[in-house]
Amino acid sequence: MLYIRFDGPPSHESGRFIEIERDGESISYGEWKQDGDDWLLVIPDTTQLEAELNALKNEIKRLEGEITFCEGCGREFGIDYKPHYTDDGVSLCSDCWAEVLAGGLIQQE
Numbered sequence: 001m002l003y004i005r006f007d008g009p010p011s012h013e014s015g016r017f018i019e020i021e022r023d024g025e026s027i028s029y030g031e032w033k034q035d036g037d038d039w040l041l042v043i044p045d046t047t048q049l050e051a052e053l054n055a056l057k058n059e060i061k062r063l064e065g066e067i068t069f070c071e072g073c074g075r076e077f078g079i080d081y082k083p084h085y086t087d088d089g090v091s092l093c094s095d096c097w098a099e100v101l102a103g104g105l106i107q108q109e
């Protein structure tokens with residue numbers, strides 16, 4: 001957690017900014033920018049970073065074989081999933097495999 005310290009509570013005459021802290025230590029975080037007569041403390045939006053981190057964690061799981069993606073429909077499967085492989089080495093879920101067996105076309109990139 002990051003803590004933004006002020007010398008008073010929020011009110012119509014709000015407390016003044018003192019510092020940003022992490023684990024009780026003052027840190028430098030964000031970037032001050034003037035915006036007309038005001039000043040902005042611009043802080044990175046961590047929701048985007050969290051989404052990217054989750055995507056990377058999923059990619060690691062996939063690379064470690066914990067998650068497999070059907071290359072036909074893109075659905076995600078767990079470690080117990082046994083894909084079917086086409087002659088070209090494309091891994092497919094049962095539904096997509098059934099389409100192949102039925103003579104349907106699988107869209108590939």
Ligand SMILES: [Zn+2]
Nearest residue numbers: 070073093096
């Ligand atoms: Zn599929």
